[in-house]
Amino acid sequence: MKEGPDIAHIAALIGEPARANMLTALMTGQALTASELAAEAGVMLPTASSHLAKLQAGGLLTLRKQGRHKYFALASDEVAKVLEGLMGLAAGSGHLRTRRGPKDAALKKARVCYNHLAGEMGTRLYRHFMAAGYLQAETGTLRLTDAGRQFVRGFGVEPDSLARGRVPLCRECLDWSERTSHLAGSLGRALYTRIEDLGWAHRDAGTRAVIFSARGEQEFERRLLRG
Amino acid sequence: MKEGPDIAHIAALIGEPARANMLTALMTGQALTASELAAEAGVMLPTASSHLAKLQAGGLLTLRKQGRHKYFALASDEVAKVLEGLMGLAAGSGHLRTRRGPKDAALKKARVCYNHLAGEMGTRLYRHFMAAGYLQAETGTLRLTDAGRQFVRGFGVEPDSLARGRVPLCRECLDWSERTSHLAGSLGRALYTRIEDLGWAHRDAGTRAVIFSARGEQEFERRLLRG
DNA sequence: CACATGCTTCGATTACGATCAAACTATGAA
DNA sequence: TTCATAGTTTGATCGTAATCGAAGCATGTG
Incomplete structure (x- = not known):
């Protein structure tokens, strides 16, 4: 019941449809901005922003700031x-x-x-x-x-x-x-x-x-x- | 946005704490009964039963009936x-x-x-x-x-x-x-x-x-x- | 400076799913 | 048969998290 790493947390991160869409979109290897990912996931920007923060906190995404853009990419292979x-x-x-x-x-x-x-x-x-x-x-x-x-x-x-x-x-x-x-x-x-x-x-x-x-x-x- | 297999569904299956506990328990390779898995996950039997049905429908678990017991195991390596x-x-x-x-x-x-x-x-x-x-x-x-x-x-x-x-x-x-x-x-x-x-x-x-x-x-x- | 663009925060709403008690079915034991 | 054990179904309750409008920052452009 309490053994090993917390698998549920990160699986839950992937398990939300909007987030899964974002991650799938990032499988191209390209870094994408928050707005692009919002469109990709079919949600409005505030929603996407919240999702991206969670994905980043979970260590699934990395962030590169460039001017007023934020480019997200998968954290690792x-x-x-x-x-x-x-x-x-x-x-x-x-x-x-x-x-x-x-x-x-x-x-x-x-x-x-x-x-x-x-x-x-x-x-x-x-x-x-x-x-x-x-x-x-x-x-x-x-x-x-x-x-x-x-x-x-x-x-x-x-x-x-x-x-x-x-x-x-x-x-x-x-x-x-x-x-x-x-x-x-x-x-x-x-x-x-x-x-x-x-x-x-x-x-x-x-x-x-x-x-x-x-x-x-x-x-x-x-x-x-x-x- | 709609490309490739539905990753979110099965990730969501894994992403629920009770279900994740069950899956982790089954990583031992042993097949376990519904009651054992309920205990392992820290939930009551009805809850476990519902979870197990979902995991099975999702193709993550296989089932072997034996008398009045149901033995669950991971579906594949x-x-x-x-x-x-x-x-x-x-x-x-x-x-x-x-x-x-x-x-x-x-x-x-x-x-x-x-x-x-x-x-x-x-x-x-x-x-x-x-x-x-x-x-x-x-x-x-x-x-x-x-x-x-x-x-x-x-x-x-x-x-x-x-x-x-x-x-x-x-x-x-x-x-x-x-x-x-x-x-x-x-x-x-x-x-x-x-x-x-x-x-x-x-x-x-x-x-x-x-x-x-x-x-x-x-x-x-x-x-x-x-x- | 004003103005637009890109993103975040806040707050209210909503919907979905996890939970379990109670009743029910099925298999086995006495 | 009766009793016990294993699991399912139903239905009601409850909590959490997803959602988005509106307002708020921050960084750019004219």
């Missing part, structure tokens, strides 16, 4: 991981909030998870990196091998500069649609950013969906899933 | 994994439900997570299995190598008979106190059962804590963390 896990449970229990339309197909194919690539494209990338020996699982964490280091460098991402941060370089993240892992961590983030920079893909405005151009997808296959 | 993740967040945000007493130290050292060994002892076991090459990470899942197969057989656990079930043989599970992985899946379960059968350890009644005897701990070190 642990938070994102738990949200993704909850989505898995919710999807498994069959209660989809919307019937799966054409938009869902896009989400299933490729989407952004917090800040890295998820969906079919994400898991294929992860699988290839493991199979090619670029990544190695070690003691519960993921290690980028020398071969992997060289490979990502060839793709225009410098791993050593990423390794400095607080966030681990490689981390696996459970994909709720594919039910298998994809690559997270600062490397996951950097790879996705690079994909966007190369113009292979862009985010669908306001959604988590990632739209690959025809050429972008070809290049992705050629340069990231081979060799 | 995905559920356990999410709960463990929430504990991590709650522990991180510092809101411990109880100040860490001597009991918490026991929990930190060894406890049962759903049905397998967690805490320091659990993560050490996992680390050793990885380092010795008994386990290998592959495409997001864990594989028991031939060497590993032989090793666990020597410990009195037959891996091939475990592999048949619906549950994967090996699976990693994030440990909320250690912040690293330990071994779950049917092998994790079998190893822990064997440890209990050998009399090395027993569960503290009603808690998740696992108490090793002095000899049990020595044997654990000698037979599972070496060779």
